[in-house]
Amino acid sequence: MNPTVDSLRRAFGDKVGRVIVSCDQTIVYVDRESIAEVLRWLKEAPDENYDYLVDVTAVEYRDPERPIEVVYQLRAMARRAELRIKAELPKDQPLTVESVVPVWRSADWLEREVYDMFGITFTGHPDLRRLLMWETYAEGYPLRKDFPLRGRFSRSEQVRQALAANPEAHYSLDELSIAQAQYDLPEEMRERLERGDRGRIPEPKEERHG
Amino acid sequence: MAETRTVTLDLATSGTDAQGHPVRVPLGVVDPEAEPDFTAENMLLNVGPQHPATHGVLRLVVQLDGEVVQRVVPHIGYLHSGFEKLGEYRHYNQIVPLTDRTDYLAPMANNVALTMAAEQLMGIEVTERCKVLRVIACELSRIISHLVWLGTTAIDIGAFTPFLWTFQEREKVYNLQEAWTGARLTTSLTRVGGMMADLPDGFEDSLRHFCRNFPPVLDEVDRLLTRNGIWISRTQGIGVMTAEEAVNYGLSGPMLRASGVAYDVRRDRPYLDYETYDFDVPIGQHGDVYDRYLVRVEEMRQSTRIIEQALDRLPDGPVNVDDPQVILPPKSAAMNDMESMIFHFKQVMEGVPAPVGEVYFAIENGKGELGYYFVSDGTAKPVRWRIRPPSFLNIAALPKMAEGHLFADLIAINASVDLVMGEIDR
Numbered sequence: 252m253n254p255t256v257d258s259l260r261r262a263f264g265d266k267v268g269r270v271i272v273s274c275d276q277t278i279v280y281v282d283r284e285s286i287a288e289v290l291r292w293l294k295e296a297p298d299e300n301y302d303y304l305v306d307v308t309a310v311e312y313r314d315p316e317r318p319i320e321v322v323y324q325l326r327a328m329a330r331r332a333e334l335r336i337k338a339e340l341p342k343d344q345p346l347t348v349e350s351v352v353p354v355w356r357s358a359d360w361l362e363r364e365v366y367d368m369f370g371i372t373f374t375g376h377p378d379l380r381r382l383l384m385w386e387t388y389a390e391g392y393p394l395r396k397d398f399p400l401r402g403r404f405s406r407s408e409q410v411r412q413a414l415a416a417n418p419e420a421h422y423s424l425d426e427l428s429i430a431q432a433q434y435d436l437p438e439e440m441r442e443r444l445e446r447g448d449r450g451r452i453p454e455p456k457e458e459r460h461g
Numbered sequence: 462m463a464e465t466r467t468v469t470l471d472l473a474t475s476g477t478d479a480q481g482h483p484v485r486v487p488l489g490v491v492d493p494e495a496e497p498d499f500t501a502e503n504m505l506l507n508v509g510p511q512h513p514a515t516h517g518v519l520r521l522v523v524q525l526d527g528e529v530v531q532r533v534v535p536h537i538g539y540l541h542s543g544f545e546k547l548g549e550y551r552h553y554n555q556i557v558p559l560t561d562r563t564d565y566l567a568p569m570a571n572n573v574a575l576t577m578a579a580e581q582l583m584g585i586e587v588t589e590r591c592k593v594l595r596v597i598a599c600e601l602s603r604i605i606s607h608l609v610w611l612g613t614t615a616i617d618i619g620a621f622t623p624f625l626w627t628f629q630e631r632e633k634v635y636n637l638q639e640a641w642t643g644a645r646l647t648t649s650l651t652r653v654g655g656m657m658a659d660l661p662d663g664f665e666d667s668l669r670h671f672c673r674n675f676p677p678v679l680d681e682v683d684r685l686l687t688r689n690g691i692w693i694s695r696t697q698g699i700g701v702m703t704a705e706e707a708v709n710y711g712l713s714g715p716m717l718r719a720s721g722v723a724y725d726v727r728r729d730r731p732y733l734d735y736e737t738y739d740f741d742v743p744i745g746q747h748g749d750v751y752d753r754y755l756v757r758v759e760e761m762r763q764s765t766r767i768i769e770q771a772l773d774r775l776p777d778g779p780v781n782v783d784d785p786q787v788i789l790p791p792k793s794a795a796m797n798d799m800e801s802m803i804f805h806f807k808q809v810m811e812g813v814p815a816p817v818g819e820v821y822f823a824i825e826n827g828k829g830e831l832g833y834y835f836v837s838d839g840t841a842k843p844v845r846w847r848i849r850p851p852s853f854l855n856i857a858a859l860p861k862m863a864e865g866h867l868f869a870d871l872i873a874i875n876a877s878v879d880l881v882m883g884e885i886d887r
Contacts (some may be wrong), residue, residue: 276819328708352879356711357709357711359853360853383886383887394545
């Protein structure tokens with residue numbers, strides 16, 4: 252087991268939850284409220300110095316009762332040590348966790364992807380918008396287990412929606428602000444985008460399932 | 462409002478059209494008030510997604526002040542295929558074909574990484590011969606990945622000849638790859654516990670032949686570029702990342718090492734017995750495009766060295782582990798004896814279950830640290846399959862590298878990242 256676990260327990264007490272070792276890799280569960288604080292400490296404490304954020308991702312289990320986990324894979328470059336930190340987000344509460352972009356710049360796109368794929372909001376992220384899916388994608392979050400493998404709509408319905416969509420909708424608000432083209436968008440859509448509202452998930456039709 | 466004017470031009474022809482009417486060219490209204498003021502506003506330029514210089518379907522929205530890049534907003538996702546989602550519905554062996562299509566410039570290395578992650582999760586130890594074959598696969602992949610990078614980057618910067626030379630060499634590796642796996646791109650070389658196929662007859666001799674003839678070609682490219690004045694002025698001091706920034710931005714592979722950080726997964730978290738091979742890890746000093754070029758060229762030489770050592774030590778013996786629960790029986794056995802047929806049926810229908818647990822396993826791919834993260838709940842299909850794509854994090858640092866440079870340098874920096882969109886978008 253990674254010796255960092257003991258120093259984590261000394262520094263944070265009961266904010267550090269259970270510890271698992273799987274395939275010789277240490278996994279530490281941390282209280283979701285203090286995850287950013289713990290991660291910052293892991294980077295800045297001179298004895299720990301986990302200066303490389305390898306990956307940020309999330310896991311949703313097949314058991315719907317189990318909380319969604321946000322996973323941080325850390326590495327201390329000088330010591331070549333690795334550690335995995337997890338925070339559990341119960342599904343009956345809002346899926347939010349504090350962003351670590353101020354600590355590691357590499358978290359920027361990684362957190363955006365987790366937001367895009369799982370719908371987990373990272374508070375304090377400078378630019379939290381969809382990454383792989385387009386800005387106005389409104390069918391939900393593809394890597395969630397309740398998202399059907401083939402998408403929510405049939406192929407023909409997807410084509411119909413794509414043809415009916417406003418082509419401007421494929422531009423992000425960010426670049427529209429550079430181009431000063433956001434005034435060309437319909438009033439209703441502009442308000443929606445400014446509110447940060449990404450659109451509504453249409454009710455899936457009974458037409459087909461995954 | 463000024464009127465529309467019609468100007469009759471002096472033409473070299475008769476000045477009349479087919480009907481005999483004079484040819485007139487109407488000119489638009491020139492209203493000085495209506496002229497856009499180019500000095501006050503920045504220009505917004507859209508690059509891609511369909512553009513050869515973006516090396517795939519990458520789209521960059523660039524804000525320019527004259528020729529100076531003020532801001533770059535990369536947009537990705539045009540090649541998003543939901544591989545991670547698909548992986549959750551497939552057995553571990555069935556995921557192998559998906560990895561061909563992520564980093565499609567080095568498919569064999571992806572196959573190796575995936576099966577090794579699954580083997581670590583299941584606690585399977587592969588045979589000695591299999592390990593050496595996998596080293597050969599990984600290093601061949603690194604060579605073809607770097608060759609594509611070298612050729613296309615040279616084209617982006619204006620040198621055409623290296624492209625022809627590197628692609629000719631790459632073709633030779635592709636022929637070897639085709640002889641081994643039957644496919645040039647979608648290799649699907651590995652299986653959990655072994656390989657899809659052993660080396661074909663004559664492969665070792667062809668590979669040795671390649672290893673002898675490849676370094677001289679690299680020397681020629683080296684002579685053409687390394688001390689070339691145009692190449693140097695286009696690459697030195699461009700897109701600099703310091704060691705600290707490179708670590709903070711999560712860069713990996715040649716991008717990280719060009720910035721002076723000596724981290725190579727093969728050295729620092731060895732797999733496939735890499736610690737027993739004799740090779741050097743080249744490190745840059747300046748973290749600019751030029752150093753990335755030097756690092757990659759040297760890595761190809763080192764890969765050739767590793768392949769030669771692997772061929773020297775290649776042991777005889779079985780390729781696959783001797784475990785009928787994991788490895789499919791030979792076709793003749795599956796057709797002829799009952800027990801093999803049952804094993805065959807169970808494996809194809811039910812897959813190979815992995816114990817409850819999770820693993821993050823990374824290899825040093827051509828582009829950088831390629832990591833696979835599996836979470837298993839005890840069934841034959843993973844709960845979560847996560848790809849940690851190296852060029853995803855490398856391209857995320859593009860705004861940091863390019864802002865403040867000339868637009869032409871943006872193209873050079875973008876090329877130096879060595880991105881492959883199949884892996885970024887997945």
